[in-house]
Amino acid sequence: MDLENTIQERASVSAEPKKVFVRTYGCQMNVYDSQRMSDALAAEGYVASDTAEDADLVLLNTCHIRAKAAEKVYSELGRLRKLKDERAAAGKEMLIGVAGCVAQAEGGEIIRRAGAVDLVIGPQTYHRLPDAIRRVRGGEKVVETDYAVEDKFDHLPAAKPSVVRGRGVTAFLTVQEGCDKFCTFCVVPYTRGSETSRPVAQIAAEAENLARAGVRELTLLGQNVNAWHGEGPDGSEWGLGRLLFRLAEIPGIERLRYTTSHPRDMDDELIAAHRDLDRLMPYLHLPVQAGSDRILKAMNRRHTVDDYRRLVDRIRSARPDIAMSGDFIVGFPGETEADFAETLKIVRDIGYAQAFSFKYSPRPGTPGAELDDQVPEPVKDRRLQELQALLTSQQKAFAAGLVGSGMAVLLEKEGRHEGQLVGRSPWLQPVIVEDAAGRIGDIIRVRVTHANANSLSAEAA
Ligand code: 5AD
């Protein structure tokens, strides 16, 4: 009798699907990639798990942009090694995979440093993930970081409406990957490779699937998204502006955004899209990084502060209500107090609704890391504090300026309290709507009643 029970138990255990836990670090493209990896694994019978503790496979999708981001991976791997040992003691398996930009940058070195890791897979080879896992199961340690000749997007399972449904009414869609700009501080050209654009038909098909699954707002992603180009159905060369017009025709897609842009790739057609396309939201993430021409040159940004100013003027005349967002680096090698003062000046002159600012982090293999004149840490700290104080005050002023006005909000999820729904403003702020007459996925008119630290409160108008 005992034996019978055991056999039955075994049968039910082996019939249980394997669980995968994916932890995502870094940018929105990693969020998108993690979903595509989960989709690829779902096709192999894996179900998603919310915790590492009960997962048969743990994937860390990592970020290499600054030292801090990369270091997080190794502390997490230390924690996972213990979990793996505990599971092994209980007769259970736990495979550990490292994906993303740390995987690409460090390759097999990760396994030498963290022996519990079974698989290292770079962003260009995610379509090989199911096969790599099979090899790991066969007892191999697998490192997949070669740039694949085949197009990964051709081989990753499509975002089927049935799979995507339930993930929400907003979605990311990668249209471009990699970068050829080689800013001297940045690892992206090395970890994500050279600039590639996905074809129009592939993007449109994925957008249509997302729309059918209930997505109302699409954010097009690329490290240099506005460098996207492709051949349109008419045989002519399209830029991102044309693509946005095409996607705006898809029934159900009510809102479009794109990120991240380089100032050099904002062409006339894209600016015209901001003027003519209502569905393109009036919000633009356009990093300038620094406010001094000398530093911009050392960064190899290939534009001046004045180029940037004039560009923002043109964008604002095309779309007067556009809100600007940006990235800033303080303490790039050689940055003097006078250079830093110019960064504060461009921030004051432009006025940002939202911004991200960082201390320069020397990254191995980038030209910036080799420069003399590295700025001492305490100086970077002070500059960052000063810059962030200014940016925070601008962000608050922007939100405060919306109080009392009406706006359209896309309802995204339930709020914390009964009757509340949380949505998103055209300018990407979370909006808490009291007694919202509408359902998730609806776009409703509201009146802003209050600006909170990181959100707006509103009532249905
Ligand atoms: N140090 C600090 N910040 C960096 N960024 C990119 N590389 C570095 C670095 N080495 C910032 C830039 C970029 C954003 C994604 O991260 O501002 O726009």
Ligand code: SF4
């Ligand atoms: Fe990095 Fe952006 Fe410069 Fe490319 S354009 S090197 S992704 S900062």
